[in-house]
Amino acid sequence: MSGRSRDHAALLRAAACELVDIGVTIHEVSTHATTALTESAAPGAVVRAPAVAYRAERALLRAVTNVQGLGYAFTGGPLGSLAARLGVLGGAESLTVRVLATSLRLRIAAAAVEHPELRDDPMLTRLVEAAAADRDLEAVRALRALFKDRGAVRTLSTLAPIFGEVLALRALLDENPFNDEAAWLIATGRGFASADPITGLGNRAVAVLDTGEGAARRVDLATVESVRLSQRGSLLGFLRNIGLLGTTGRVLIQSVEDDEGTTRHVVQAPGMRVGLPDDNSPQDLLGAFSSAVLDSSPYSRALIRAVEDYGVPRGEELALIGHSAGGAAVMNLVQDAAFCARHTVTHVVSVGAPIDFKRPADPRVRVASVTNQHDIIPTLDGQGAGTCFDLHPDWYVIDYFDPTHLFPRCHSMEHYIANLADDLPEARERIDAELAPYRGRVVRSQAYQLFDRAPRPEGFPFLTVPTYLAETRDGSVELPVRCQDGGSLTAYFAADPAATAALLVSTGLGPAVRVGGRALVAVHASWNRRTSLGEYHEAHLGVVVPDPWRSRSIRVWPDLPRGADRRRSGSFLAGSVVDTAVVRAVAPRLWGGEPYVMPVEFDLTGGAVRVTVGELTDRVLTLTGSLGPWVPASDRDLVAYARHEGATLRSCVRTRGLGRVHLAPRVRLVVGRSANPLTGRLRELGLDGARPLLCLSTITRRTLQEACVPVRTV
Amino acid sequence: MPSSPDKPDAPQRIAARVELLRSDVRRLADCAERLRRIEAELEEGGAAPPWLRESVRAHLDACAVAAADLTEAEARLSRYAERLGG
Numbered sequence: 001m002s003g004r005s006r007d008h009a010a011l012l013r014a015a016a017c018e019l020v021d022i023g024v025t026i027h028e029v030s031t032h033a034t035t036a037l038t039e040s041a042a043p044g045a046v047v048r049a050p051a052v053a054y055r056a057e058r059a060l061l062r063a064v065t066n067v068q069g070l071g072y073a074f075t076g077g078p079l080g081s082l083a084a085r086l087g088v089l090g091g092a093e094s095l096t097v098r099v100l101a102t103s104l105r106l107r108i109a110a111a112a113v114e115h116p117e118l119r120d121d122p123m124l125t126r127l128v129e130a131a132a133a134d135r136d137l138e139a140v141r142a143l144r145a146l147f148k149d150r151g152a153v154r155t156l157s158t159l160a161p162i163f164g165e166v167l168a169l170r171a172l173l174d175e176n177p178f179n180d181e182a183a184w185l186i187a188t189g190r191g192f193a194s195a196d197p198i199t200g201l202g203n204r205a206v207a208v209l210d211t212g213e214g215a216a217r218r219v220d221l222a223t224v225e226s227v228r229l230s231q232r233g234s235l236l237g238f239l240r241n242i243g244l245l246g247t248t249g250r251v252l253i254q255s256v257e258d259d260e261g262t263t264r265h266v267v268q269a270p271g272m273r274v275g276l277p278d279d280n281s282p283q284d285l286l287g288a289f290s291s292a293v294l295d296s297s298p299y300s301r302a303l304i305r306a307v308e309d310y311g312v313p314r315g316e317e318l319a320l321i322g323h324s325a326g327g328a329a330v331m332n333l334v335q336d337a338a339f340c341a342r343h344t345v346t347h348v349v350s351v352g353a354p355i356d357f358k359r360p361a362d363p364r365v366r367v368a369s370v371t372n373q374h375d376i377i378p379t380l381d382g383q384g385a386g387t388c389f390d391l392h393p394d395w396y397v398i399d400y401f402d403p404t405h406l407f408p409r410c411h412s413m414e415h416y417i418a419n420l421a422d423d424l425p426e427a428r429e430r431i432d433a434e435l436a437p438y439r440g441r442v443v444r445s446q447a448y449q450l451f452d453r454a455p456r457p458e459g460f461p462f463l464t465v466p467t468y469l470a471e472t473r474d475g476s477v478e479l480p481v482r483c484q485d486g487g488s489l490t491a492y493f494a495a496d497p498a499a500t501a502a503l504l505v506s507t508g509l510g511p512a513v514r515v516g517g518r519a520l521v522a523v524h525a526s527w528n529r530r531t532s533l534g535e536y537h538e539a540h541l542g543v544v545v546p547d548p549w550r551s552r553s554i555r556v557w558p559d560l561p562r563g564a565d566r567r568r569s570g571s572f573l574a575g576s577v578v579d580t581a582v583v584r585a586v587a588p589r590l591w592g593g594e595p596y597v598m599p600v601e602f603d604l605t606g607g608a609v610r611v612t613v614g615e616l617t618d619r620v621l622t623l624t625g626s627l628g629p630w631v632p633a634s635d636r637d638l639v640a641y642a643r644h645e646g647a648t649l650r651s652c653v654r655t656r657g658l659g660r661v662h663l664a665p666r667v668r669l670v671v672g673r674s675a676n677p678l679t680g681r682l683r684e685l686g687l688d689g690a691r692p693l694l695c696l697s698t699i700t701r702r703t704l705q706e707a708c709v710p711v712r713t714v
Numbered sequence: 715m716p717s718s719p720d721k722p723d724a725p726q727r728i729a730a731r732v733e734l735l736r737s738d739v740r741r742l743a744d745c746a747e748r749l750r751r752i753e754a755e756l757e758e759g760g761a762a763p764p765w766l767r768e769s770v771r772a773h774l775d776a777c778a779v780a781a782a783d784l785t786e787a788e789a790r791l792s793r794y795a796e797r798l799g800g
Contacts, residue, residue: 009761022745029742029784036731056787063780063783071776098773102766102769
């Protein structure tokens with residue numbers, strides 16, 4: 001941009017600012033005239049001089065309604081406000097509004113000097129002209145044409161530098177009296193736009209939907225994230241950390257140590273989390289909104305809890321860095337006098353955030369704000385690139401633009417980092433110089449997951465149980481095993497009775513439950529996605545046996561659906577496979593016996609199942625096919641018996657989840673060519689190519705698995 | 715909350731309103747002067763948008779009419795205050 005253009009833009013902004021002052025003066029004049037009108041009309045006085053009073057009233061009424069003078073200028077007091085709203089509904093305007101509209105048009109003209117695309121674009125010009133001339137239909141048509149021609153994203157990106165001005169212009173001149181206050185605040189720069197400038201729906205009315213005292217829980221970063229964390233303090237390092245966290249509902253606190261051994265702390269807060277408008281994360285859409293419009297929000301309260309948990313010692317210095325909603329949230333922290341009394345906040349760096357109307361409780365706090373003029377998010381408080389007000393002469397404000405006009409790309413953390421790294425070296429160096437005390441070695445990093453309100457313990461109350469450490473040959477593990485999320489399939493087959501009888505010899509169990517003269521055998525597979533042992537898969541082959549001490553087969557059928565605490569029947573485990581060494585090590589404690597370790601795949605989607613055990617070249621079994629029609633049923637507990645070192649062991653898996661019973665599954669089990677003994681056992685049972693009689697499936701469930709218990713069956 | 719003019723101090727209160735209106739007439743004249751200066755500065759700097767002159771002219775006319783309206787109202791209100799006081 002040339003120096004001449006810069007001078008023109010500065011002249012236009014100065015003129016716009018002075019026009020605001022003139023508009024405010026005319027507003028005060030209108031208020032005085034309205035007050036004189038309402039005061040002089042009191043009946044007690046009027047009856048004492050009715051003719052003179054009438055003439056005075058008539059002159060005042062003319063002064064506040066003359067369209068060629070002050071316009072429809074009722075304002076102030078209950079009667080004045082009511083009359084003003086009725087006037088707006090009827091399309092009446094005041095001189096104040098007309099002067100403020102001129103100021104907004106000058107602001108748009110100033111932005112157009114710096115952004116020639118605004119001036120040279122006939123569609124945008126048409127929109128601005130229609131808005132300025134109060135031609136509603138024409139404005140709507142112009143906007144629709146823009147959306148149709150450019151799409152919503154490009155339209156918003158193009159409009160971003162004058163977004164607040166165009167909305168305020170429309171709101172000032174339209175016939176909706178409820179958005180006038182928001183328009184007034186944008187036009188005069190006297191506060192955060194208090195309502196949606198289109199509908200007039202109050203921001204605070206929307207923001208109060210976002211409730212919660214805020215909560216923070218420590219979380220470990222994934223290894224791939226931890227190794228990429230910045231190990232020295234710098235502006236780009238902190239911003240890269242924020243980009244690394246992404247919009248996952250997490251924040252990061254780091255401690256840095258300078259050469260003199262002084263430790264300082266840096267809070268790093270990302271922006272809005274993509275997803276539901278209001279989930280339990282304060283970084284959701286509503287959270288972003290309330291952080292911007294309120295002084296305290298669940299996001300800022302959760303941040304306070306994270307800082308308290310981190311344990312920043314009193315007196316040690318703290319810098320707050322935030323992007324987007326995170327920028328607004330950290331500004332809320334620094335506005336909080338109580339927080340600032342507990343902690344010495346020295347610096348705030350806000351990137352791409354609407355913070356124009358936030359003020360630090362301690363004026364000594366150094367604030368730096370970086371915004372891209374095509375990023376629409378910082379303009380949500382009504383003041384964007386076109387603003388003519390120097391709201392923060394004591395802040396370091398970088399309001400820049402680059403050739404990338406597309407929102408949301410220009411709002412992304414990565415884009416701001418690239419701009420600061422490559423295009424804004426002076427700004428980066430200036431902020432880095434400000435942050436000099438924080439440019440030491442990182443000595444501690446802790447991430448936090450934030451919540452609107454304290455989250456329930458996962459799996460509560462089913463998985464809220466006492467735990468203890470159990471020794472295995474690979475170290476100690478925590479029992480019982482708690483699975484927060486898993487899926488399973490149990491397929492029941494009719495197997496060779498002689499082969500099953502051979503498996504049960506000397507176990508004290510059996511005979512196997514019979515179906516039509518054949519033995520009932522179960523193949524069970526599950527994918528335990530989130531457990532206290534990590535993620536793992538397992539597969540088991542079991543012979544269904546009745547109560548070891550009352551082994552009449554007929555009694556087994558009503559016993560099978562019972563909960564584990566009442567069930568006597570179960571599956572005698574004839575072979576198990578798991579896919580992690582940890583589970584293999586703990587298996588003797590969980591169900592007895594030694595499982596094989598090999599890959600297990602489990603896929604239960606779209607009414608079909610695919611289970612494979614063993615690698616392609618070492619396949620034990622494949623169970624695939626459509627599960628067919630189903631009826632709902634609660635997931636069944638699992639009870640198993642196993643033999644280990646001469647003893648019979650009983651184990652239970654208690655489950656919670658919605659299951660399905662598939663009465664006519666079109667699934668087939670194919671035994672592979674692996675040398676694993678399980679392959680031979682499956683063949684002996686006659687299961688190669690067999691179809692199950694019945695399948696039970698669960699897409700998602702929780703499970704609790706205690707250690708097995710020895711029982712005397714022999 | 716302002717007291718009502720049917721109270722004993724009504725003449726004084728209305729007289730105060732008269733003073734305020736008189737001062738507002740001067741403020742409107744000042745606004746008109748500032749509007750003229752804004753236009754002149756933008757024209758001189760070559761930054762004036764093509765629509766500005768018409769807008770400023772309309773605002774100046776409105777300020778003049780408003781000042782006349784307020785002067786009339788101030789005179790009528792002043793007479794009213796005198797009648798109540800008398």
